[in-house]
Amino acid sequence: MSDFIHDSWGYFISAIALGGIAWCVWLLYSQRRWLQSKPAPGTPVQSTGHVWDGDLTELNNPVPRWWTWMYLLLCVFALGYLVLMPGLGTNPGLLAFTSADAIAREQAAQAQAVQPVYARYASMTPQQIARDPKAQEIGVRLFLNTCAQCHGSDAKGAPNFPNLADNDWLGEGTPEYIAQTIEQGRHGVMPAWKGVIDPKNAAEIAAYVRSMSKLAADPVQVVFGKAGYENYCAACHGIDGQGNRALGAPNLSDGIWLNSTSQDAIVRTILEGRDNRMPAFGQVLTPDQIRVLSAWVWGLSNTASQ
Known part of the structure; x- marks a missing residue:
């Protein structure tokens, strides 16, 4: 839609709106037979020459006056609307109405x-x-209403969407941090290593990562993958693979995965990186709602503290 934000489009739409009204008025004027005096009773009416079913003849009667006046009044209404409301390009109209303001008022109410x-x-x-x-x-x-579409109705997540009930957090996992994440959203990024790490080395690193979670892995690949992991991955995920909550880097040694545990999926993640986004709900939920929601989410994985 970025192609349609130039000011020239406003002039284009305005020309269509005003041109449509002008054309309607011209059309009514050009077909103004209703201005003529009404034919006397019994005066033959000109036929259009169209006949159906043998005896249904279409007559060239003038347009009813009420019909014409109705369209003229609609044209006047349209002009008034364009003066009052933002219907002519960037002109805000006399009322300066915007849907954003209307939504803000509804949210405040x-x-x-x-x-x-x-x-x-x-x-x-x-x-x-x-x-x-x-x-x-x-x-x-x-x-x-707000979170289940991604995290599931049971809050146990789905591929690429974290489980919120297992106490395994990419961030701090406190009620305050959860509230901040709900309000401001979250953007998790892992860089793509394609062009730096070749597929063979990526497969070795993936094998080593799998071994951290006690998953089956080729022992030869694990030996070579350890060096690659320490060169490219340890800076974020830690030398022992336990992650870094300050960076949002997940723990790779706890057997909990945001996506598939397969070798191919891990290789693809290493080469292509990840770019996961959680939307911000600060403009959707009130601070009070965020506070209650964050406490509820925190309680899912802290039942012993309740």
């Missing part, structure tokens, strides 16, 4: 309406919220 529901949680800690039965009900509904 909705936030005001639900504020009493969340007021009781304002003085509670995230741990207390996670134990509260009513807050759990709210958290479930917020999660199903």
Whole structure:
């Protein structure tokens, strides 16, 4: 759609809108037989020459006046609309209406309406919220409406979407960090090593990575892959493969995988990298909703703390 944001498109659309109104008025004027005096009763009406079923003749009667006035009034309405509303290119109109402002007003009204529901949680800690039965009900509904499309209705994730119930976190895993992630989103990036690491060496590194999680791997590849891992991967994932939460680098030794454990999938990840994004919901959920939702998510993997 980036091809359609130039100002010239606004002039183009404006010309079509105004031209359409002008054409409609001209068409009504050009077919103005209704201005003539009404034929006297019994006066023959000119036939168009079209006859159906032997006796149904189409007559050339003038357009009813009410029909013409209706279209003229619609043209006046259209002009008034274009003056008041943003219908002529970049002109905001006299009312300066925008759909973004309308949505913002609706969101503000909705936030005001639900504020009493969340007021009781304002003085509670995230741990207390996670134990509260009513807050759990709210958290479930917020999660199903906002997060389940990617993380699953049971919050146990799917390929490329993390399991939120296993206490294995790419970040800190605290209620505050979870709330920040919900509000601001997250962008996880692993660089692509294609052109730096050849496929043979990538396969060796993949074998070594599999061995860290006690998965079956070619022992010869594991020996050669260890050096490649230490050269290219250890800076983020750690020399022991236990990851780095500050960088969002996952633990490669705990047997928990965001994607497939197959050798081919790991090689593809090494060569092509990864670019995973979680959208920000700070403009969708209120701060109170984010607080309850983050506490609920935290509680999924911290049942012993509740």
